[in-house]
Amino acid sequence: MKRTIIKIDENRCTGCGACVTNCHGGALQVINGKAKIINEMFCDGLGACIGDCPVGALSLEEREIKTFADSNKEQACCDTSSQSHQFPIQLRLINPNASFLKNSDMVLAADCAAFVYSRFHHQFMRNNSIAIACPKLDNQRDYYVEKLTDIIDHSSINTLTVVIMEVPCCSGLWYIAQQAQANAKRKIPVNKVVIGINGELQNL
Secondary structure, eight states, X not given: OEEEEEEEOTTTOOOOOHHHHTOTTOOEEEETTEEEXXXXXXXXXXXXXXXXXXXXXXXXXXXXXXXXXXXXXXXXXXXXXXXXXXXXXXXXXXXXXXXXGTTOEEEEEETTHHHHOTTHXXXXXXXXXXXXXXXXXXXXXXXXXXXHHXXXXXXXXXXXEEEEEXXXXXXXXXXXXXXXXXHOSSOXXXXXXXXXXXXXXXXX
């Protein structure tokens, strides 16, 4: 599908974030010091953000973009076999000394994420340990922070990836991960992945 969409000159971009604030569709985000289009389908092509760039790094261009329908077609052709190698366990029930956590890359996912993102198994469960949680329903934020801190310090996980939905209640899970990272004695990379309400990745 061909559409008018924003174009970013990364050589000029200073990462000030003015365009992000004024992007009404939520299509822009500052990543690694540069403005990035996190989802082309969110860009309305009206260019409201252009005038807010102090260095003239933004312009409009017409180009082919992927639609939701295109994304669904691509996902349908891919391997749909299960990638699970452990039972998905609620965070509150995990033993920090569990063997499946040892030296693993851990994914902490919102309960609903796997139902919305069709490639969840392929992208997040393969070769990873998995825990699930919903801070809104469980209302155990302090306990979750303590449990996750314990996991980071004692299970020897290498990384933590938090997979959340594009809904306000999911922000609590990212808060829990950030607090646990701050409290833990071991320092590991902690990353956030956001899934849109229509099932698309917003950042990775």
